[in-house]
Structure formats: C-alpha cells, structure tokens
Amino acid sequence: MTHPTTHTLDAPGATLSYEVHGSGPVLLMVGHPMTADGFRALADQFPDRTVVLHDPRGTGGSPMPDPTQPPDVDVLAEDLSRVLAAVGQGPADVFGSSGGAITALALAAAHPDQVRTVVAHEPPLVEHLADADAVRAQLAEVAATHREHGAGAAMGAFAAVAGFALPEPAPDAPPPPAPSEADQRAMARMLLGIESVCTYRLDAAALPPGRVRIGVGAWSGEQVLTGRTSRAEAAHVGVPLVEFPGGHGGFVTEQGGDAVAFAAVLRGLLE
Template identity: 40%
Template sequence: MSDLHYDVRGDGPVLLVVPGGAGHPMGLEPLTAALAGHFTVVTYDPLGLAHGRLGLPVPEQRVADWSEGAHRVLGEVLPDGDAAYVFGFSSAGVAVLDLLARHPERLRRVLAHEPPVVRILPDADRQSAMFAEVYEVYRSSGPEAAGALMAAGLAGTSAPAPGPARPLAPEEELNSPMALFLSRVLPRFTAYEPDLGALAASPPVLAAGTASRGRLLHRTAALAAELTSGGFAEFPGGHLGAVEHPREFAARMVETLLD
C-alpha cells in the first residue's frame, strides 16, 4: 500500500497541486473545484495531515522529501510518456522548484507562487535572520506571536509589540498545522538555496500577488524569475490569494499554465 497521500478530481491534463504551510490542503477546495473543469487536479498532502495523520509525530521536514514525494505521486498518476503541470505556493513553491530542478522531464510547466527562497536575495542574511527569529519566538511565545512577527517581516514593517507568551504543549503542536509549519517546515525551507543553473535549463513561472507588491516575497519571486530566465505573473490577492480569491486565482492559473 502506498504511503503517499493525495486526492484526484476533474478531467484533462494532470495538474499537481502542492499546498503551502505544512502541506495541509485545508481551504483549497474552492480552488481545486474551479480548476477541475480544465485539469485532472491531483492535490498532494505531503504529511498526510488531511488523511488521518494530524496529531501523529512529525520530524523536521526537508525540501527534497517533499519534491521526491511529489515525483512519486506523478509516477502513480501520470500515463507513461506524459508530463504534468505543477503548482505550489509558499513553502510548497520551494518544493516544486526543487522538483523541477531534479525531474524536469516529467513536467510541462511549473508555477511557484511566492516561494520564500530568500537565499537568492542580496540581503539574504538579514531575511534568514528574520525567519530564524520567527522560529525562536514560536518556541518561546507560541504561534500567534510568531505569526505576527513573520507577517511584519514579510511586509517590511516594524515588529509588533510582544503579547503574552503562550507556548504550545507537545500534543497541541502536533494537532496544529500552523504550529507544524513554524516548527517543522519553516527553518529548512527558508534556508533552501535553489539550483539556479538547473532551473534556467527548464525555466519555471514565478508568481506573486498584486497585494504583495513592495513586500518581501513579491521581490523574491521577481528576482527568482530573472535569475532562472523564467516567466513572472501577478495573481489576485496576496500571499494567500489561492485561498482568499479562489475563482479569480484559478482563472489566472489556467491562463498562465495553458498559455
């Protein structure tokens, strides 16, 4: 029995969707429903959080594990000789760039929305320090304080005044996708350095939200597109546009992927 966790809906060419955060596909149903009229949408759940594994122990995650898992999913769902479209946002945007660098032969087009590949930036050390501080604040004060600090870092604004510290108990952490993201995914994914040479040989499409203009991950996506000779597209909303504006976001995806 496969240890991979994914769902399939729709009809047409395969589109692999990899959710951001800790990979939990919560909130993506309206987006995948809108895409299912154009694609066979395969939604990958790297940690199985929506498939009965929420609450179970989770080790620190590596980008390569997510990308290799995505490659194995494609091996199960793709007809021989066919290739897939791939979409990942936020942390999953990092994973799909790694997938493209490792396995370009099975991919038609890869769309990465606001991947936090901040190591490509001229001020990489400063941004890495910001994410490291987010992790430390999570450990000392809990997910709300860490989330507020990260939102300020992404926006380039001053850090908020600290609220009351509320670290999570171990069982609370394992039942919270946000806590799993902050503790198991964020550290290594934001430290990832993409293989720009491999990506330039099979250029991706980078994307960022219109509401993210002037913010860290819009700048990161635009530079990643430039360094890989890839495309750059703006999408409705901000960092979570896929959840907040699913119909408009899906329409822009269809336009971008099938152009």
C-alpha cells in the first residue's frame, strides 16, 4: 500500500484526523474507541482501494477541548460524513467495528447518499436484547464504577458484563506495562460512552435497503455480549447475520485475530 497522507479538518467541538491510503474505490474503516492504528493490518489487505482510516473525536489525533463530554453517536456519524465529504469520490463502502459499527449504521441512516455498502461488525447495541433492561442497568453500574472508582475498576466491571474472559497471568509473569496515554484516552472515551453509545436507538427504517450487512465473530457465542447484540440487531434490521473469523477483534493480531482471513470475508461482502 502506498504511503498514507494524513489530514485534519475542523468540526464543532473537535479537530478530526484521518488518513488516506492508496487509490481506487473508497473504503472507510472506523471503530470506537479504537483508533486508526487498530485497522492498519486490515487496510493492508485492500491495496486496490482508497482506504480511509479515522481517529474518532477524543482519541488519537482528533482532540476535543472538553474530553469529558460523553460520546454522542449522532455527532460521531456527522464526523464520518464530514470526512467522506472531504475525501470525495462519491459513495463509499464503510466498515465499522464495535462502537464504530454503531457509528457506521447511524451514518447510513442519516446520509444514505454517502454510502454504498455498510458492514457493521459486532455492534454492541443492547436495545433489542430480550434482557435489554437488565443489561442497561449493568452498563449504568459500570458507568457509576468509573465515576466513583476510576477506569481500572470500571474496565474490570465492563469485562464481566461483556463476557470477555481476561487471561490469568502466569505466576512468574512480569507486571503488564502501564497503558499509554493514547490507550488511556481511548479507555476513557469507551467508559464515558458505555451508556450513550451502547443504548443508542437506531432508526432501522431509515437504513438504505439492501446496503447494510451485520457481522459477528465466530468465537462470539451467547456468553459474549457483542455476540448477542449482533444477532439481535441483524434480526431487528432484517438482514442475515454474516460470520467473520475470530472474535470481537477478529482482524487485530494482538487480540488473536487474522487480518488476511477477515479481509477475505469483508471483500466478499463488498463485491
């Protein structure tokens, strides 16, 4: 892939950073709170595309004057709209993962003219779960833990709610490195948005017909919250559920993912 160019643009309440790689039809990749860094291995699998990577506001190279302001999905979707307008080249394919999958769906509902195909990988939308009330209460407890006891305690509480198994360190293992400043910012954005993002109410009727795909990781069974939410959202939108390799980070090597295998499934959905 050619050397990327990095750009910034001003938006109300933030400066937005994005990268443009290669040439060809536009493919935007986005997460939340994951920054552009987490998508580089996947982007490398699409040398025939103009791949756009974006740091959501408050993360990476997209600073906010008030980083304590909780994430707002509609605002994040408008940010994506601004980035796509700046890149140009007409409607784009959009791949969103985790919180970015929610943003991608909101973009498609608000600006269907800007998207060709939208692939939402493991959107953690809880509103259509059978036990949505109970899960909302659990997320509220995570948010309260963050306010009262800090990010470390809140991340432990979140892992329990999400069903993500944390590996036990070996007895002789050295202590893990302290989170980087960028990791701490991303963690804060996730915890600040644990309620506002995950309880977002998507207007499914506004989604462009035939242009939305919802995916789930093969490892994300009924014990993993995002496995459950992906199935529920696909049923709500009325589309088949697409299975991707791996789990929630199926394209991230550090999370046990395989970018090559993941890209093969994604490419098939975009052709």
